Amino acid sequence: xxxxxxxxxxxxxxxxxxxxxxxxxxxxxxxxxxxxVARKLAVCGARLLxxxxxxxxxxxxxxxxxxxxxxxDLSEPDAVAELGEDTDIVVNNAGLQYVAPVHQxxxxxxxxxxxxxxxAPFRIIRSALPGMYRNGWGRIxxxxxxxxxxxxxxxxxxxxxxxxxxGLSKTVAVEAAGYGVTSNCICPGYVRTPLLERRIAExxxxxxxxxxxxxxxxxxxxxPVKRLVEPGEVAELTAWLCGVSAVSVTGSSFSMDGGWSAH
Numbered sequence: 001x002x003x004x005x006x007x008x009x010x011x012x013x014x015x016x017x018x019x020x021x022x023x024x025x026x027x028x029x030x031x032x033x034x035x036x037v038a039r040k041l042a043v044c045g046a047r048l049l050x051x052x053x054x055x056x057x058x059x060x061x062x063x064x065x066x067x068x069x070x071x072x073d074l075s076e077p078d079a080v081a082e083l084g085e086d087t088d089i090v091v092n093n094a095g096l097q098y099v100a101p102v103h104q105x106x107x108x109x110x111x112x113x114x115x116x117x118x119x120a121p122f123r124i125i126r127s128a129l130p131g132m133y134r135n136g137w138g139r140i141x142x143x144x145x146x147x148x149x150x151x152x153x154x155x156x157x158x159x160x161x162x163x164x165x166x167g168l169s170k171t172v173a174v175e176a177a178g179y180g181v182t183s184n185c186i187c188p189g190y191v192r193t194p195l196l197e198r199r200i201a202e203x204x205x206x207x208x209x210x211x212x213x214x215x216x217x218x219x220x221x222x223x224p225v226k227r228l229v230e231p232g233e234v235a236e237l238t239a240w241l242c243g244v245s246a247v248s249v250t251g252s253s254f255s256m257d258g259g260w261s262a263h
Contacts, residue, residue, distance in 0.1 A: 015236045017243035020045035024242075025087045025124065027074065028094030030057030032193030033143055036231035037091050038065050040239050046089060053094075074120040075112055084128030088135065089242050092121040092165070093143040097195070099154045110157040117161035122168055125183075129176065138181035139242040142169045143234065146189045146257040166253060173251030182250035184241050189257030190219045192228040225258030 024041050028034035030052035038050055038061050048067035052058035055071045062069035072079050074094050084090055095117050098109045125140055132138025147155060148162035165185065172183040190196055196219075203214040220226050237254060240246055255261045 015240045015243070017044045017239045019089070019239075019242060022046045022088040022242075023049070023086060024089035024091065025049045025051065025084060025128070026091045026093060027051045027083075027120070027124070029061055029069070030054045031061075032195065033188075033191060033231045033234045034091075034093040035061045036235040037093060037238050038067060040232070040235035041089070041091075041242070042066065044239055044242075046242075049083075049087070051083065051094070075115040077115075077119065077123065080120045080123045082127050084124040084126070086131055087128050088132065088137060089139045089141070090124055090128050091141045091143065091238060092124060094120065095143070095158075095161075097155070097158055101154055102156045105156055110160075113157035113161050114164070117158075118164040118168065121165060125168070125172055129172075129181065132176070132181045133179040136180040138176070138179070140169070140172060140176075140181065140183040141238050141241050142166075142183070142185045143238075144169075144185040144187045144253065146187050146255065146260050148185060148187050149253060149255070149261055169253075170251045177250060182241070182246065184246075184250060185253040186234055186237055186241075187253050187255045187257065187261070188229045188234055189223055189260050190228050191234065192230055196228070220258070222263065223258040223260045224262070227258065229256055229258070 019041060024046040026034055026038050029038045029050035038048055042048055042065035048065055050058050050062050050067050050069040051072050053073050058069045074080055096113060098113065121142060142165050144165050145162045147159045148166045151159050169183045169185045176183060200211055200214050203218060204211050216226060
């Protein structure tokens with residue numbers, strides 16, 4: 001099976017970055033990519049504030065990493081407005097998905113996805129930048145998607161939100177360059193997260209096909225590298241973007257999609 005060695009391949013190399021004393025905010029930190037980023041930044045010495053809407057999940061990761069945490073619904077503007085204050089590193093990771101054709105897409109769901117994945121990152125970055133500017137240092141990493149650079153049917157809100165996040169990230173990069181602040185996007189393909197595993201399970205039941213067939217024939221159909229991305233891989237790149245080696249890297253979008261976007 002093409003994806004059988006994925007976990008081993010994704011865990012083989014670790015980036016060494018010293019973030020001792022840096023204050024990092026990670027959204028969607030209760031599971032998946034967010035939890036992996038939290039663990040990595042904690043190992044690098046960062047002081048973490050973890051954000052998620054599911055209390056039990058984020059509490060577990062906070063206990064594991066020695067972090068502070070807060071339970072926030074990122075679709076609520078007032079709850080988000082001050083989250084980024086007094087942070088050196090912002091990782092905008094939280095997201096959600098809803099699938100439907102454009103002519104049947106619920107407007108309230110469209111608005112919800114944009115609120116969580118564009119409005120919330122904007123407000124968090126807006127509150128973080130003054131402190132970063134004063135300190136002459138800051139790192140903003142936005143977890144985008146291959147759908148931030150490639151469209152897909154049935155995902156109008158998600159594609160729109162990720163394209164918007166890409167534009168926000170690049171604008172911040174241009175504005176903040178003179179203050180020692182960088183802003184970049186990471187654009188993974190399909191990542192092995194609990195959300196994706198649930199989607200795979202739904203496919204296996206609905207289509208009555210083995211899990212491996214769903215992964216290879218549906219998820220990885222357009223991907224030359226036939227494996228899912230591991231959350232830890234995204235975390236390693238996030239850490240590198242926060243380190244001194246990436247001081248000149250800003251306004252960039254890093255594809256981590258197994259060659260999907262190379263077509």
